[in-house]
Each structure stands twice: as C-alpha cells, then as structure tokens.
Amino acid sequence: MTNSVPSIALNSGTTIPQLGFGVFLVDPDDTQRVVEDALEVGYRHIDTATGYNNETQVGAAIAASGIPRDEIFLTTKLRNDHHKDRDVAGAFARSLDMLGLDYLDLYLIHWPMPVNDFFVETWRTFETFAADGRAKAIGVSNFLVPHLEKLLAETDVVPAVNQVELHPIFQQRELKEFQAKHGIHTEAWGPLGQGKYDLFGMNPIADAAKAHGVAPAQVVIRWHLQTGNIVIPKSNSRDRMAQNFDVFGFELSADEMAAIDALDENRRVGGNPAEVN
Numbered sequence: 347m348t349n350s351v352p353s354i355a356l357n358s359g360t361t362i363p364q365l366g367f368g369v370f371l372v373d374p375d376d377t378q379r380v381v382e383d384a385l386e387v388g389y390r391h392i393d394t395a396t397g398y399n400n401e402t403q404v405g406a407a408i409a410a411s412g413i414p415r416d417e418i419f420l421t422t423k424l425r426n427d428h429h430k431d432r433d434v435a436g437a438f439a440r441s442l443d444m445l446g447l448d449y450l451d452l453y454l455i456h457w458p459m460p461v462n463d464f465f466v467e468t469w470r471t472f473e474t475f476a477a478d479g480r481a482k483a484i485g486v487s488n489f490l491v492p493h494l495e496k497l498l499a500e501t502d503v504v505p506a507v508n509q510v511e512l513h514p515i516f517q518q519r520e521l522k523e524f525q526a527k528h529g530i531h532t533e534a535w536g537p538l539g540q541g542k543y544d545l546f547g548m549n550p551i552a553d554a555a556k557a558h559g560v561a562p563a564q565v566v567i568r569w570h571l572q573t574g575n576i577v578i579p580k581s582n583s584r585d586r587m588a589q590n591f592d593v594f595g596f597e598l599s600a601d602e603m604a605a606i607d608a609l610d611e612n613r614r615v616g617g618n619p620a621e622v623n
Contacts, residue, residue, distance in 0.1 A: 350594040351390070354576060356506040357529045358476065358483035360451065362419055364571060365591065366391030368535065368578035374400045376582060381407035383584040385418070387591050393509075393578045395423035395456055396441055405445035420447065421509075423456040423487055426622075430462050434471040442480070453481040454509060458493040461623040465493065466500050473503045485509070487535075488619040491524050498528065509533040512575060514545060514566065517610040533576035535616075538566055542615040550605035558596045561589055568593045569606045 353361040367389040372380050377400040381392060385407065394404045401422060408418055422445065428437035442448065453475060458465045465486075475481035485507035486497070498504065508525055512518050512534035522532050539545040546552065546562035555562045563579070567590055570577040579590045598606075 351388075352571070354531055356483050356531060357504055358506050360482045360506075362452065362483075362507070362531075362576060363389075363391035364576050365389070365567070365593070366393050366419070366421075366576070366578040367587065368393045368580040369400055369404060370395070370398055370535070370580060372398070372400060372580065372582060374403050377403035378407045378410070380582055382410060384587050385411045385413060387584065387588045389587070389591060390417055391419040391421075391578070393421045395454075396425040396428070396437065397423065397456060401441055401444040405447060409446055415447070419451045420445065421452040421454065422450060423454040424468065426457055426459055429455065429457075429459060429464055429468050432464065432467070434468050435474075438471075438475055438480070449479060450475075450481045452483045452485055452507060454485045454487045454507070455489075457488045457622050458486070458490070458619055459623045460493065460620060465489075466496060469497055469501050469503075473501065476503060483507070485530075488617075488622070490619050491521055493619070494524065494528070494530070504528055505530050507531050507533050507576065509535055509576075509578075511536050511614060511616045512570075513537055513539040513615075514548070514551070514569070514606055514609040515539065515543065515611045515613050516615070517607070517612075519610070531576060532574070533578065534570055535578060537570055537575070537577045537579055538563055540615055548609060550602065550609060554598060554602045554606070557602070558598075560593075560596060563590060564593050564596075565598065565602075566606075568596065568598055569603065572598055572603060 483506040487509040
C-alpha cells in the first residue's frame, strides 16, 4: 500500500508523500503507539509540531519502527513563543534532539503572528537550516497572501509548503492560486473539518460514499488528493487510520468533484491567521 501514495516534488528538490498522518491533539502518552500504528498501516509522512508537546514520542516511534530514516518524511513546526522570543536556532536544535534526528524533511513557521512581525527575521534563520542541510525543505503554516508577499519580497528562499486550514467548506481558492504561481504547495490541516460541522452528512459527500462503497471520510480525502492538496488526516484508531489510508482503489468522477467543490462557503472553523498573535 505504501507505494500507492503519490509523491509531490517540492521546490527544494525533495519530494513529499501527498498523504500523511498528523498528530495534532494526540496525547503525548498515546503518541508513540499511535505513530507506530500509522507507520505499520503504511504512512511514511508524519506531521508534528513543538506546540503539540509530542515530538519526543514521535521520534521514539520512528526509532522503534525499524524503518530506514530516508523512507520517512517528518515535519515539525516552530512554536509561537520561540518565534516571538527570537529563539529560532535554539528551538530547531531542541526539536532535532527531542525527535532523536539529525535532520528534518520539512520545518515550518507555525503561525505568522503578524502583530509581532518577526516572521521575515525568523525565515532568514530558517534559510540557514536549509543551507546546511539540517532541513531538507522549509515552509510556513497559516500564512495569508500578504504574509507570503512580504516573504517573497524580502527573503531569498521561496517556501516549499504552506500548511493551512482547508476542507470542503473552506477551500482557500485565492491562496492556492497565488501559491501555485510561486511554486508553493498547499498542505491541508483539519482536512475533515475537525468534526465542527456535519461534513459527512452533506449530500455530495454522502452520495459519493454510497456510489463507491466507501466511508465519507475516504471521499473527502480522495477529493483532497484529486484537487492536488497534500493532506494529513489524524486518528487515534488504527482501524480509522487504515480506512483513511485506503483511498487509492477508487476515483471520484468530474461531477462528484464539482459537487464537492460547490460546497465551499469560505468559512473557517479554526483560528484566523490575521488574528492569532
């Protein structure tokens, strides 16, 4: 199953598995077991963050798996207080130490925190991690178009990825169009709406699930993949992890894709990056 996951080429020259596994809100006491399960199911792209307080357990799971390091794509993110306190180099080193790794596949600025306006300075430090090889790719998370425009104007390295809230009622079309023009790939967090609205009860999703004999969550993940998003669903349940991974045996039709596209309300269920500081 692992080989069926498409890889996307990043502007850094590396590739990222399009379907990954996230550990946001996974209890640290459960994280090692959860990540070991995900790796056994077939995921080879794991997404964590210093702010999730489970980097140590993610690293332990990777070590326990016996899977060669170069077969696992690992992302973590700079915590906001380290960004604010200008402790970027120290934070990066501590993440490597907690994960038990000597390099990251992708390191992200977690939030732009525009009132503080440190993200350009932070990004310049990120560029040094890419230059010395300790980060194979660098990117951002929760950046809006004005934040990206500022980075592009004032720094040298174009972010490889922007990881943002994205699901059927919040499709981020303007942002995605801007990023596509600049070679920045879009990665969706909260791809299933975080349970904050009745996503699976929406007719286009329920109808497609029935037509293909799959679960509604599989339909939504398949929609992300066919749309071109990198996607990182999460679950504590091994059975659900396996179900979310089993999305390569069917394909949504053009009409089914269009019906889900039409669900867009441009409505967030998470924090607005213009206001998170």
